[in-house]
Amino acid sequence: MSTVVVYKSKYGSTKQYAEWIAEELGCEALDAKKVKIDDLEKYDTIVYGGGLYAEVINGVILLTKNMDKLEGKKLIVYSTGITPLKYSEYYDKLVIEKNFKPEMLEKIKVYNFLGKMILDELTIVHRTALKTLKKIMQGKENPTEMEKLLVELCDANGDFSDREAIKDLVEYAKQ
Ligand SMILES: Cc1cc2nc3c(=O)[nH]c(=O)nc-3n(C[C@H](O)[C@H](O)[C@H](O)COP(=O)(O)O)c2cc1C
Numbered sequence: 430m431s432t433v434v435v436y437k438s439k440y441g442s443t444k445q446y447a448e449w450i451a452e453e454l455g456c457e458a459l460d461a462k463k464v465k466i467d468d469l470e471k472y473d474t475i476v477y478g479g480g481l482y483a484e485v486i487n488g489v490i491l492l493t494k495n496m497d498k499l500e501g502k503k504l505i506v507y508s509t510g511i512t513p514l515k516y517s518e519y520y521d522k523l524v525i526e527k528n529f530k531p532e533m534l535e536k537i538k539v540y541n542f543l544g545k546m547i548l549d550e551l552t553i554v555h556r557t558a559l560k561t562l563k564k565i566m567q568g569k570e571n572p573t574e575m576e577k578l579l580v581e582l583c584d585a586n587g588d589f590s591d592r593e594a595i596k597d598l599v600e601y602a603k604q
Contacts, residue, residue: 432474432602437461437488440551442509442544442590443478449592450476450507453599461488466495474503474602480544481510483558484527493533504537505602507595509544511585516578523575540598545588559583 432454436447444458451458454476461477469475479487486508492499512519520541529537548556563583566576 430474431472432456432476433469433472434458434476434478435461435464435469435491436478437480438478439480439482439487440545440547442588443480443487443507445590446507446509446542446544446595447476447478450478450595450599450602453595454602461491464491466491466498469499469502472502474505475499476505476507476598476602478507478509481508481512481524484524486524486528489528492537493529496533496536499536503602505540505598506537507540507542507598509542509590511544511546511582511589512578514541514543519575519578538601542594543589543591545590546585547588548584548586 433456434447434451434454436443436458437460438444438447444460447458461479475492477489477492479489481487486506489506492504492506508524524541525534525539529539551559560583563580566572566580566583569576572580
């Protein structure tokens with residue numbers, strides 16, 4: 430059984446999880462920038478990780494656009510984000526619906542972990558995007574709970590990564 434972890438990471442959070450997972454599984458962690466879909470042919474189990482950016486799992490289309498080529502493989506996706514895990518509705522609805530067609534979820538097992546966002550490290554483009562999002566949300570007359578949450582998250586600052594969180598994923602990958 431050969432396994433690989435592929436990750437796309439802008440600020441290092443998803444990469445950190447990829448290294449932890451690869452260490453537990455005794456396999457390689459590869460940067461998605463250097464991976465083409467045909468390179469994955471030789472693996473039985475593929476773990477893909479990407480950070481969340483406006484609910485999109487960074488680069489996950491590498492898998493979702495190539496489901497035909499990945500037929501018969503064990504596929505696992507994890508995302509990292511800063512939305513507190515208690516807001517599972519956010520993840521289960523918004524994120525899942527945005528990234529996967531329902532039939533894909535029969536073939537891909539999805540996990541979400543807390544990542545990091547250090548405001549001083551962000552690019553100007555990302556900082557501006559967060560400022561704009563915050564302004565839009567604050568301008569709403571009757572904001573929903575989700576919109577209130579988004580305003581809060583724009584100011585989140587810290588590393589919430591947790592190695593313990595990978596346990597279930599690792600166990601499933603080993604099965
Ligand atoms: C512009 C921007 C948009 C983001 N959008 C989301 C989001 O929709 N949901 C979320 O939970 N986290 C969001 N985040 C936080 C990142 O997903 C988080 O920092 C993640 O750990 C980054 O992973 P990476 O450094 O491996 O790319 C966003 C961060 C930025 C800078």
